Amino acid sequence: MDCDGQVKAVLVGCGGIANSWLKPLTLFSDCKIVGLVDIKKDNAARKRDEFNLKDAGVFETLGEALAVTRPDVVFNLTIPAAHMVVTVEALSNGCHVLGEKPMANSIEEARRMIKAAKKAGKICAIVQNRRYMDGIIRFSDMLQSGVIGELTTLNADFYIGAHCGGFQNEMEHPLLLDMAIHSFDQARFISGKDPVSVYCVEWNPNGSWYKHGASAMAIFEMTDGLIFNYRGSWCAEGVNTSWECSWRAAGSGGSAIWDGGTDMKAERPARREGVISPLTEISIPLAGPIENSRHAGVIREFLDCVRNGGEPQTVCHENIKSLAMVHSAIKSAATSRKVTIKF
DSSP, X not given: OOTTSOEEEEEEOOSTTHHHHHHHHTXXXXXXXXXXXXXXXXXXXXXXXXXXXXXXXXXXXXXXXXXXXXXXXXXXXXXXXXXXXXXHHHXXXXXXXXXXXXXXSSXXXXXXXXXXXXXXXXXXXXXXXXXXXXXXXXXXXXXXXXXXXXXXXXXXXXXXXXXXXXXXXXXXXXXXXXXXXXXXXXXXXXXXXXXXXXXXXXXXXXXXXXXXXXXXXXXXXXXXXXXXXXXXXXXXXXXXXOTTOEEEEEETTEEEEEOSSSOEEEEEESSOOSSSOOEEEOOOOOOOOOSSOHHHHHHHHHHHHXXXXXOOTTBHHHHHHHHHHHHHHHHHHHHTSOEEOOO
């Protein structure tokens, strides 16, 4: 930390996603951006000027930035293929790391990151920004309170025609690897359960502007017998769900739905009689508003842990479980078999 007690940070990767990080970071007075890194140095210079980061150095490599600025933390916003290399380099140089999802390109790479963090005695965490929303906190709190009984089934629908451009259009498994990681992590957060196995089908529909599988359906067995069912497409235009999915939860004593935004409803039987029991609506307590949401919420929790100790909820040895859901789903789709999830 500098003489004013600010956490010194280097941000690596100055593409479009950098805005979602730099907007909250410029508002957090206890963090100072001392370096911006991009393989195209002009990108880093543009972000420095756009966000008025006058004291930030501009670099082409992380190694150069580390040597010059000696930061406390590194924010890793590189493409997925570079996540492991950048993170391990930062950890090996004594920095805490907060990185973009997905954690890594493979479970083996993720394990290397966890091992490097343990060896360095530093925090390594991932941005799973969907956990830091009033709606999901409210929905999760309600389900885990037991008001609809034991949670038995959780369904998530994701249907959006996303013309992202860039690497997503060219990469393999664009939906599962780059987008569904959010939904799978949401399922873990909402239910409080961990993955056990998965059966998945992946395909690229006619009319898709992606080169590879932009649609998938996956059935996960979770701990305590919960079944989580994911249905998604990144090239389905019209009648869109939210980016946070449309959710349905069934319990032993009722059901609940959430549109991923502000609409939420839960019902349970008023009494058991007839073919279909009469229902009564469940009052769902409000949650929040949380002070910092989405990227700001993850970054704020990470910085607090760097300064005061503790672990953010998206620390890598927990987040690897969400990543394992992705890679196990991909393996299942490739083999047409149910896959046991190992992490």
